[in-house]
Amino acid sequence: MTLRRWLHSSALALIAASGLAAATAGTAQAADHMGGTLNLTGAAAAGTIDPQINYTSQFWSVLFITNDGLVAFKHVSGDASNNIVADLATSVPAPQDGGKTYVFTLRKGVKFSNGQDITPEDVVATFQRIFKVSNPNAGSWYNVIVGSDACLKTPATCTLAGGVVADDAANTVTFHLTQPDSEFFYKLATPFADIVPASTPAKDLGTTAAPATGPYMITSYDPQKNMILKRNPYFKVWNKDAQPAGYVDEINYTFGPKPEDEVTAIENGQQDWMFDSPPSDRLPEMASKYPSSIHINPLFAIYYAPMNVNIAPFNNKDARLAVNYALNRRSAVNIYGGPRLAVPNCQVLPPGFPGYTAYCPYTKNPGTKWSAPDMDKAKAFMKASGQAGAPVTVIADDQNVDPALGTYLVSVLNSLGFKATLKVISANIQFTYIQNTKNNVQISISQWYQDYPAASDFINVLLSCGSFHPGSDASINISGFCDKGIDAEINKNLITAVTDQKAANAEWGKIDHELTDQAPWATMFTPKQLDFVSSRLKNFTFSDQFHMIYSQVWVQ
Amino acid sequence: MSDATTDATLPDTARAARPEGPWRVALRKLMRDRTAVGAIIVLVVIILACCAAPFYATHISQSDPFQSNLDGQITLGGNSVDIMQADTAGLGLGVTPIGPTWRGQYFFGADNQGRDVAARMLYGGRNSLIISFFATVLTLVLAAIVGTIAGFIGGLTDTVLARLLDVLWAFPVYLLAISLSIVFISKGIQIGPFNIPSNSLILPIMIIGIVYVPYVARPIRGQVMSLTRSDFVLAARCLGVPAPRILIRDILPNVTTTLIVFAPLMMALNMLTESALSFLSIGVQPPNASWGTIILDGEDLLYTQPMVAIAPGLAIVITVLALNFLGDGVRDAFDPRAKLRVKKD
Numbered sequence: 072m073t074l075r076r077w078l079h080s081s082a083l084a085l086i087a088a089s090g091l092a093a094a095t096a097g098t099a100q101a102a103d104h105m106g107g108t109l110n111l112t113g114a115a116a117a118g119t120i121d122p123q124i125n126y127t128s129q130f131w132s133v134l135f136i137t138n139d140g141l142v143a144f145k146h147v148s149g150d151a152s153n154n155i156v157a158d159l160a161t162s163v164p165a166p167q168d169g170g171k172t173y174v175f176t177l178r179k180g181v182k183f184s185n186g187q188d189i190t191p192e193d194v195v196a197t198f199q200r201i202f203k204v205s206n207p208n209a210g211s212w213y214n215v216i217v218g219s220d221a222c223l224k225t226p227a228t229c230t231l232a233g234g235v236v237a238d239d240a241a242n243t244v245t246f247h248l249t250q251p252d253s254e255f256f257y258k259l260a261t262p263f264a265d266i267v268p269a270s271t272p273a274k275d276l277g278t279t280a281a282p283a284t285g286p287y288m289i290t291s292y293d294p295q296k297n298m299i300l301k302r303n304p305y306f307k308v309w310n311k312d313a314q315p316a317g318y319v320d321e322i323n324y325t326f327g328p329k330p331e332d333e334v335t336a337i338e339n340g341q342q343d344w345m346f347d348s349p350p351s352d353r354l355p356e357m358a359s360k361y362p363s364s365i366h367i368n369p370l371f372a373i374y375y376a377p378m379n380v381n382i383a384p385f386n387n388k389d390a391r392l393a394v395n396y397a398l399n400r401r402s403a404v405n406i407y408g409g410p411r412l413a414v415p416n417c418q419v420l421p422p423g424f425p426g427y428t429a430y431c432p433y434t435k436n437p438g439t440k441w442s443a444p445d446m447d448k449a450k451a452f453m454k455a456s457g458q459a460g461a462p463v464t465v466i467a468d469d470q471n472v473d474p475a476l477g478t479y480l481v482s483v484l485n486s487l488g489f490k491a492t493l494k495v496i497s498a499n500i501q502f503t504y505i506q507n508t509k510n511n512v513q514i515s516i517s518q519w520y521q522d523y524p525a526a527s528d529f530i531n532v533l534l535s536c537g538s539f540h541p542g543s544d545a546s547i548n549i550s551g552f553c554d555k556g557i558d559a560e561i562n563k564n565l566i567t568a569v570t571d572q573k574a575a576n577a578e579w580g581k582i583d584h585e586l587t588d589q590a591p592w593a594t595m596f597t598p599k600q601l602d603f604v605s606s607r608l609k610n611f612t613f614s615d616q617f618h619m620i621y622s623q624v625w626v627q
Numbered sequence: 628m629s630d631a632t633t634d635a636t637l638p639d640t641a642r643a644a645r646p647e648g649p650w651r652v653a654l655r656k657l658m659r660d661r662t663a664v665g666a667i668i669v670l671v672v673i674i675l676a677c678c679a680a681p682f683y684a685t686h687i688s689q690s691d692p693f694q695s696n697l698d699g700q701i702t703l704g705g706n707s708v709d710i711m712q713a714d715t716a717g718l719g720l721g722v723t724p725i726g727p728t729w730r731g732q733y734f735f736g737a738d739n740q741g742r743d744v745a746a747r748m749l750y751g752g753r754n755s756l757i758i759s760f761f762a763t764v765l766t767l768v769l770a771a772i773v774g775t776i777a778g779f780i781g782g783l784t785d786t787v788l789a790r791l792l793d794v795l796w797a798f799p800v801y802l803l804a805i806s807l808s809i810v811f812i813s814k815g816i817q818i819g820p821f822n823i824p825s826n827s828l829i830l831p832i833m834i835i836g837i838v839y840v841p842y843v844a845r846p847i848r849g850q851v852m853s854l855t856r857s858d859f860v861l862a863a864r865c866l867g868v869p870a871p872r873i874l875i876r877d878i879l880p881n882v883t884t885t886l887i888v889f890a891p892l893m894m895a896l897n898m899l900t901e902s903a904l905s906f907l908s909i910g911v912q913p914p915n916a917s918w919g920t921i922i923l924d925g926e927d928l929l930y931t932q933p934m935v936a937i938a939p940g941l942a943i944v945i946t947v948l949a950l951n952f953l954g955d956g957v958r959d960a961f962d963p964r965a966k967l968r969v970k971k972d
Contacts (some may be wrong), residue, residue: 134654333927351721351739351927352931352932353930354714354720355714355717355720355721355723355931356714357720358717358721362717362718399697402697403723405697405711405713406697406722406739408720408721408722409713409714409720409722410713411718411719424949469908474908475739475927477913478913478914479695479697481914482693482740482914485693485694485914487692491914492826492912492914493912494825494912496813510815531690
């Protein structure tokens with residue numbers, strides 16, 4: 072060995088040793104933070120904890136650390152949190168048969184929290200269960216699986232024959248789709264597709280938790296009181312990107328306190344994090360006294376006022392345009408907490424989302440950015456609509472800023488000449504109430520947060536003909552908007568996205584602008600997420616998908 | 628022969644010795660009660676102020692108290708000031724409405740919609756007073772009818788009506804009012820061709836008016852039963868006076884004083900109930916206002932602009948106290964034992 076080679080080898084050894092030392096130190100440092108109880112709080116629980124049924128951001132954050140699918144969104148902060156990684160599958164499979172077949176190989180040795188091994192049968196049963204329990208998106212997300220038609224017609228006897236096929240010998244599960252789906256992995260990475268044992272009853276589990284696969288399991292849940300999560304004794308890290316180990320030993324999620332009390336409890340160190348948005352009157356105090364406890368992150372979401380395009384007065388496009396031109400989005404932003412916490416928005420897609428290109432026709436000096444309401448145009452459209460004096464009821468829920476936004480919208484409508492009133496109803500029922508056409512809701516206050524990072528999650532889900540189900544509580548196209556021409560473009564672009572995501576995103580941008588011009592909504596703003604945490608909570612990790620990752624923060 | 632003719636034929640000394648009527652005595656006694664007079668003055672001031680709400684909004688506040696004004700500005704000390712003020716310290720989070728200016732515009736500051744709280748208080752006070760007054764009238768009328776019929780007719784009619792009152796009485800009054808409000812506020816009331824919309828003031832008037840009926844009807848029933856057995860009613864019956872005439876000439880005048888004593892106390896109670904229902908969003912519906920809804924608006928501003936909740940709260944306290952003092956005064960004025968005390972004075 073020459074001196075030069077020796078020096079080189081020594082240097083490499085030194086680097087490796089220091090790297091190892093750093094890694095060891097890092098592990099030791101991480102180990103120092105293990106333990107303790109993380110105290111979370113929310114004004115109310117979010118209903119069932121059945122992963123195949125619950126469709127709330129509040130409990131998806133919980134299911135994110137208790138259960139796993141074949142693939143997962145990466146458990147990290149930042150843009151990388153939108154990336155898909157293998158979870159219960161050994162790898163993310165390459166599409167076969169032109170994007171209509173996917174073969175997943177299951178990891179061996181992964182167990183449920185009841186000690187059972189995860190088998191291909193469990194995967195098949197899980198996807199059957201999606202239909203059997205009438206998953207909210209069974210007909211819109213999982214209807215591409217072969218056999219889903221029969222399952223949608225008669226859920227109780229769902230087999231998905233030929234659609235999801237288990238091979239015990241090879242430890243694989245094969246999915247056959249009726250057509251390529253560019254968002255299939257995203258749909259598999261949401262809690263709807265979390266794998267549960269085949270023996271799980273085909274009915275809503277309610278307050279009983281399905282056996283967990285993640286680092287934590289729900290040991291008790293009382294929607295009126297609290298939820299307790301403890302470590303899953305059978306959990307071992309198989310892919311830290313998909314499901315890393317948790318720091319705290321226990322998580323106690325308390326339900327009931329009002330947001331005012333939640334803020335006070337966090338300031339006093341009695342709670343570590345609150346689900347609800349802090350009341351606006353506490354923001355200045357929080358910002359001045361506890362700046363290091365505040366974390367602000369962008370959200371892919373919108374606050375909007377869907378207008379029912381099928382009943383008066385908003386079956387008149389001019390009336391809808393009048394509302395859009397009259398809406399002072401700066402005022403709406405101020406109600407939400409000011410420009411640091413929200414950005415005015417005129418269109419369907421939120422800024423920064425795939426397919427988004429800035430567009431705002433409903434402003435003085437139309438272009439890419441909203442600047443001010445244009446009351447002259449608003450009044451001209453109102454006059455053209457002939458709807459002056461029409462009675463309008465705005466439906467808002469009773470939580471957070473929604474009543475204030477509803478009051479503001481009433482004011483805007485009255486300034487245009489409508490006879491508007493506000494009806495505030497419980498947040499527990501408002502979201503389904505405004506979807507059902509039987510309730511004849513004319514206009515309401517609503518929000519939409521991304522399920523996964525694809526433009527279709529806003530455009531196709533919220534404004535396609537397929538999402539409009541008259542007379543149903545599950546008609547997420549609240550406006551009842553159905554334009555056959557735009558719908559054809561949407562369907563065409565869903566196919567394009569399978570092979571050319573870039574072209575598809577450009578097309579989504581175009582469709583977004585067309586929809587904005589049709590004005591089925593009055594989009595108000597895109598909010599940001601403000602997390603207020605206790606002084607002892609560290610290593611704050613924020614996923615674009617599921618927000619604060621409870622398993623990655625530590626409290627000691 | 629009319630009373631006037633009788634008076635004219637009486638000598639002056641006899642006219643002077645003639646005892647005053649019970650109403651005049653009661654009024655005289657009421658006017659001697661300084662607390663009651665003070666309460667009347669306070670109530671008159673409040674009522675006049677509330678009646679002047681449109682004038683105040685147009686000429687003093689110069690704003691529409693039902694329209695959001697989140698982007699507006701006012702001039703204070705020569706400077707233009709935002710009504711909704713963005714926090715510029717620290718992280719710059721939150722937007723706070725302007726506080727009390729103690730001047731014409733935004734005297735009590737703005738609420739979270741940038742509306743003038745003082746102007747809204749006057750409009751809200753008007754609604755609170757209207758609801759509590761008419762609910763009181765409804766309670767007293769219904770209670771008088773039910774109580775008088777039950778007490779006068781007796782028998783099966785009394786049993787049925789008394790048990791109905793017992794059933795109504797058995798419900799906690801706020802629980803009953805909240806339950807009725809939730810049912811009716813959601814869709815209003817449709818009775819045949821008549822529709823009462825959910826935002827109508829008639830709904831809280833009806834709900835509050837009905838839930839308090841047993842509180843007045845039961846004592847009225849007891850009083851009527853007692854009067855029915857009194858000597859002068861027995862005498863009238865023996866003389867063959869028809870029952871309706873006995874009811875109108877002998878029973879009702881005696882019951883009226885009880886109703887008058889109840890009136891201010893019930894109005895105070897109704898005002899508190901209305902405020903509670905409106906605070907719970909099941910009373911007066913936005914954009915309309917009442918003191919209860921303004922307190923609800925102020926709930927979200929307790930830390931930054933507490934005056935939004937304090938001002939209507941104080942208005943309720945002052946009005947209810949005045950009504951209670953007036954009620955005490957009226958009771959003393961109509962109380963026969965109090966009459967003795969006045970004579971002694």
